[in-house]
Amino acid sequence: MPDYYIGLMSGTSLDGADGVLVDFSGEKLRVLAAATESFDGVFRAELLALNSPTHNELHRAAVAANHIAAAYARVVDALLGQAAAQGIAAPQVRAIGAHGQTVRHQPQRTSDEPAGAGYTLQLNNPALLAELTGIDVVADFRSRDVAAGGQGAPLVPAFHQGVFGSQDATVCVLNLGGISNLSVLPHEASSLVLGFDCGPGNALMDAWCQQHTGQPYDAGGAWAASGKLLPELLASLLDEPYFSQPIPKSTGRDLFSLEWLASKLEPFAAAQPEDVQNTLTEFTASACVDSVTRYGKESASLIVCGGGAFNAHLLARLQVGLPHVRVSTSDAHGLPPLQVxxxxxxxxxxxxxxxxxxNVPSVTGAQGLRVLGAVYPA
Structure with missing residues (x-):
């Protein structure tokens, strides 16, 4: 019997909402439909502003959450249009999983806070989405893991294990969104699945590209490839305590913000913009290479997904940094990068x-396994 679910994701790249209709009834999942809605520049700027304290932010966050729910609903409509052509009707979809848009991620506890006092915040209005679509919505996936003492991120390693894991060899999966995260999938059943945020993915590269070229991202990494590396800047970027922290760990724009980047760039005001772009790309690649080398050294394969999988220059730098690892995109393993x-x-x-x-406690550091999310009935 078919087992249909819709998944919706808008990541830290702030570029838009991706959606898929999935059938889980077989031995392997089948993606039956896929749709994307891009966020316009004005809305991207508003979401970026909401990552930091700003004027009237409670009202603006609520309005943005409604905007996201409406965008999600349009993606669902597009998916259902494709599904109808396959004889699948909306009432057959059991639920929609809607991640929301992360604007703050601070799961770490401090000594003067009660246990579980960290938080993670995703803008969303799942009640509105249920109203607009007539389908049950599951949302707020990260909070329960944080309440159990975990990082609330990354949540994808268990899924990666089911889709990309192998009994023959350890596999690493690298998601290159705004923030990069790595899943280490051991082939031995007795070994723990690992996963954590490596550091920036596309976020800083995209921001610099937008600022200096007017384009939302560096297509194929061509602009970065035209520049040269600035070794002193790269060393300064990598001189961030986050990279030496043990796992489990997670991060976001709270740390790797435009303000953080500006402080690092102060001594390099005379640098050519394309050289900075080249160095930012190398920064992302270096952080990911170090993560694979440190925690996935037994892996012979690195599967890349997310928007960064289309950055040919970045993939080439990953391959150079990991000469004994086969770097490929998730396309080659049955699931396109923007659908994962x-x-x-x-x-x-x-x-x-x-x-x-x-959740996977060995990934997030939670006190144990937890059922994640809250249901908003249609």
Missing amino acids: EAAAFAWLAQQMVLRRPG
């Missing part, structure tokens, strides 16, 4: 509906 995270949240929605755990 959305499919993961369809899977997390299914886990919630079935009351099964969605």
Whole structure:
């Protein structure tokens, strides 16, 4: 019997909402439909502003959450249009997994706070989304893991294990969104799945490209490839305590913000913009290479997904840094790069509906397995 779920994801790249319709009834999941809605420049700027304290932010965050729910609903409509052509009707979809838009991520506890006092905040209005679509919505996936003492991120390694894991060899999966995160999938059943945020993915590269070229991202990494590396700047970027922290760990724009980048660039005011772009790309690659080398050294394969999978220059730098690892995109393994995270949240929605755990304590550091998310009935 078919087992249909929709997954919706809008990541830290702030570029838009991706959605997939998935059938989980077979031995392997099947993506039956995919759709994307880009965020316009004005809305991207508003989401970026909401990553930091700003004027009237409670009202602006609520309005942005409604905007995201409406964009999600349009993606769902597009998916259902494709589904109808396959004889699948909306009432057959069991639930929508809607991640929301992360604007703050501070799961760490401090000594003067009660246990579980960290938080993570995703803008979303799942009640509105349920109203607009007529389908049950599962949302707020990260908070329960944080309440259990975890990082609340990354949540995709369990999904990665099911889709990309192998009994023959250890596999690493690198998601290059605004922030990069790595899953280490051991082939031995007795070994723990690992996962954590490596550091910036596309966020700083995209911001610099937008500022200096007017383009939202460096297509194919061509602009970065035209520049040269600034070794002193690279060393300064990598001189960030986050990189030496032990896992489990997670990060976001709270740390790797435009303000953080500006402080690093102060001594390099005379640098050519393309040289900075080259160095920012090398920065992302270096942080990811170090993560694989440190925690996935037994892996012979690195599968790359997310928007950064289309940055040919970045992939080339990853391959140079990992000469004994085969770097490929998730396309080569049956799931296009922009569908992986959305499919993961369809899977997390299914886990919630079935009351099964969605987190991996060895990844997030939570006190144990937890059922993640809250249900908003249609």
